[in-house]
Amino acid sequence: MQSTPTPSPAHAVDRAGWHSRAFVLPRETLQREPAEGEPEPEAIVFQSGGAVESPFKVRGTLDAWRSTVAAKSAGNSRLTFAVSCAFAGPLLAGATEANHGHAGREWLRWCVDHADELRDDVRGGIERLAAQWVADGASGQVHRVGRRFALAAVAGELATDAGLTGWPQGEATAAARACFEAWLAARPEGVQ
Incomplete structure (x- = not known):
């Protein structure tokens, strides 16, 4: 698995919240869109050893x-x-x-x-x-x-x-x- 090439690496975190300038949720990472000419931000993903019930559910509008x-x-x-x-x-x-x-x-x-x-x-x-x-x-x-x-x-x-x-x-x-x-x-x- 470690030798499998990946198109773009991601930084894995084990807790929701702020990580640098991104806010990581169990099912989504919120990051600012880069301005024209800025590099894409590093991908950050939530990864947990067990099942996690997200407190950030959405209903309605x-x-x-x-x-x-x-x-x-x-x-x-x-x-x-x-x-x-x-x-x-x-x-x-x-x-x-x-x-x-x-x-x-x-x-x-x-x-x-x-x-x-x-x-x-x-x-x-x-x-x-x-x-x-x-x-x-x-x-x-x-x-x-x-x-x-x-x-x-x-x-x-x-x-x-x-x-x-x-x-x-x-x-x-x-x-x-x-x-x-x-x-x-x-x-x-x-x-x-």
Whole structure:
């Protein structure tokens, strides 16, 4: 088998997630299309010693998810925040049953296509929002929690930029800030 010539070798990985600038799923690898004149990226394939049930299943359509899930969460800070949190995962790396998987897969494609600028955009967005939301002199815990809420806001705004949510600009940021402020308000008085 080792001596059999192959038309193009592939890099095998045993876990789903980011590998260089590609996002590997059990049944698919998402990579940015090379610009004209760029070489083709190295093929990366998922290979496991056992059967793997993919958590990245798709049902319904992206348009249906946008209109039955994302659109109905707009204006509700908790729902918008929850959807934004779902988009935050890859950045580190009823209606939902009938239409799921599309937004996540398209989000991963968008992240792969924008991988070159994504790290700086995410980091800068988190820093900017945390600086606005977290008071000077706040405890380390408040700073850490503020950054987590800011990550969800940035993820939701980027997903909106990618055309996935149908939300107006600022919706995810407003939702994350409302949830962060509710968390702050629930803390014991004087513990900031």
